[in-house]
Amino acid sequence: MKIGIIRCQQTEDMCPGNTDFKIASEGKMAFAETGPCEIVGFVSCGGCPGKRAVSRAKMLVQRGAEAVVIASCISRGNPIGVPCPHFEKMKESIAKGVGPGIKIIDWTH
Numbered sequence: 001m002k003i004g005i006i007r008c009q010q011t012e013d014m015c016p017g018n019t020d021f022k023i024a025s026e027g028k029m030a031f032a033e034t035g036p037c038e039i040v041g042f043v044s045c046g047g048c049p050g051k052r053a054v055s056r057a058k059m060l061v062q063r064g065a066e067a068v069v070i071a072s073c074i075s076r077g078n079p080i081g082v083p084c085p086h087f088e089k090m091k092e093s094i095a096k097g098v099g100p101g102i103k104i105i106d107w108t109h
């Protein structure tokens, strides 16, 4: 499956997203269900409060993503345990923005 990943802009200074690339290509953890994935794009939410995430998710879909993945830095607060306070709204807005044909995966590892 082709996927596009959205990550937290606040954690870019402490994580390059290497684990996301590794587990997606191996089809592990959040990708155990989909199998090995090809990442078509890896972008940030655009900064708080994450309003750019919707247009960026649409861009990922335009580039071939069949699923939009919200990385665990957003939903689980990896790596320092501070989840995004806008996660639920962001997820809802992304799902609405990309439409029902696109799968939303709300964690990575």
Ligand code: SF4
Residues within 6 Å of the ligand: 007, 008, 009, 010, 011, 045, 046, 047, 048, 049, 050, 074, 083, 084, 085, 086, 087
């Ligand atoms: S909106 Fe959430 S995901 Fe985006 S930078 Fe802020 S805390 Fe991170």
